[in-house]
Amino acid sequence: MEQTVEQKLKALYELQTIHTQIDRIRQVRGELPMEVTDLEDEVAGLETRIQKIKNELDDLEDSIVTRKNNIKDAHAAIKKYEGQLNEVKNNREYDAISKEIEIQGLDIQVSEKKIKEYDFEITSKTDVYEKALADLEERKKDLAAKKAELDNITSETQKEEDELSDRATEAEKTIDERLLTAYKRLRNNAKNGLAVVTIQRDSCSGCFNQIPPQRQMDIRQHKKVIVCEHCGRILVDEALAHDIVEEG
Numbered sequence: 001m002e003q004t005v006e007q008k009l010k011a012l013y014e015l016q017t018i019h020t021q022i023d024r025i026r027q028v029r030g031e032l033p034m035e036v037t038d039l040e041d042e043v044a045g046l047e048t049r050i051q052k053i054k055n056e057l058d059d060l061e062d063s064i065v066t067r068k069n070n071i072k073d074a075h076a077a078i079k080k081y082e083g084q085l086n087e088v089k090n091n092r093e094y095d096a097i098s099k100e101i102e103i104q105g106l107d108i109q110v111s112e113k114k115i116k117e118y119d120f121e122i123t124s125k126t127d128v129y130e131k132a133l134a135d136l137e138e139r140k141k142d143l144a145a146k147k148a149e150l151d152n153i154t155s156e157t158q159k160e161e162d163e164l165s166d167r168a169t170e171a172e173k174t175i176d177e178r179l180l181t182a183y184k185r186l187r188n189n190a191k192n193g194l195a196v197v198t199i200q201r202d203s204c205s206g207c208f209n210q211i212p213p214q215r216q217m218d219i220r221q222h223k224k225v226i227v228c229e230h231c232g233r234i235l236v237d238e239a240l241a242h243d244i245v246e247e248g
Contacts, residue, residue: 008175009196010243012183013236015171016196022164023193032150039143040094046136053129060118062127067111067118074104074111113227179225186233196234197240207231 056151080102088094172180186195190206197206199216209230211219219226220237227234 002173003176004054004222005224008179008225008238009222009234009236009240011171011174012196012234013241015168015175015183016169016194018164018168019187019193020167022161025161025164028157029150029153032146032153036146036150039139039146043139043143046132046139050129050132050136051131053125054192055159057122057125060122063116064118067115070111071108074108078104116175123174146149183234190231190233194233196236197228197237198238200238202233204228204235206233211235 011136017191025218078101081097081104084097085094183195187193192206192207197204199205199211199219202213202216203210207228207230209228211228215226215229216237220234220239222240223236
């Protein structure tokens with residue numbers, strides 16, 4: 001059976017009333033859900049950064065071990081070459097072995113220089129690593145506090161919100177698809193989530209612009225769905241809104 005315009009307006013205003021109650025519940029949570037998400041992202045970012053620094057520190061430690069082994073091998077080679085110097089038969093052999101000893105000595109110097117550089121880098125990165133760990137600990141505490149606060153508020157209001165959401169779903173079934181689409185579009189575009197508003201003091205209660213007397217009369221007759229010329233919201237008269245509140 002086709003709904004009358006009045007029935008359509010009542011259904012829309014009833015849906016708006018339910019959604020407004022849901023909005024109020026969510027406003028109590030304020031920015032908390034967003035703050036929790038931001039802190040979760042920050043914690044994840046810090047954990048990734050800490051792991052990266054740790055991997056870099058491990059690589060530096062491995063590089064030091066490699067360089068120390070190179071120094072050990074170079075000293076062993078020098079000892080071997082020095083032993084061979086006593087057995088050389090001519091100047092050419094002496095020069096060749098002396099050159100090898102010199103090369104090994106240079107390798108030792110390079111490795112020692114690199115070890116100093118790695119030690120300095122480890123000291124610097126360790127400071128960064130420890131600060132990041134401290135930051136992570138702080139952010140985790142902040143996150144735990146915000147989550148507890150959000151959980152506390154949510155536990156108090158979740159049942160009511162779930163019931164209202166179920167009512168909204170049922171209410172949507174009574175509204176034809178074209179009107180419901182228009183309602184949802186208006187609601188999404190409105191900062192306060194109001195798509196259906198009443199006339200108050202001869203004005204639209206959504207944007208507070210005045211409504212001409214003739215247009216107010218048309219709205220009260222419930223012959224067609226009328227929108228505010230300024231903000232596009234669907235307008236209903238206070239008597240119809242009052243009926244919905246009484247029925248609710």
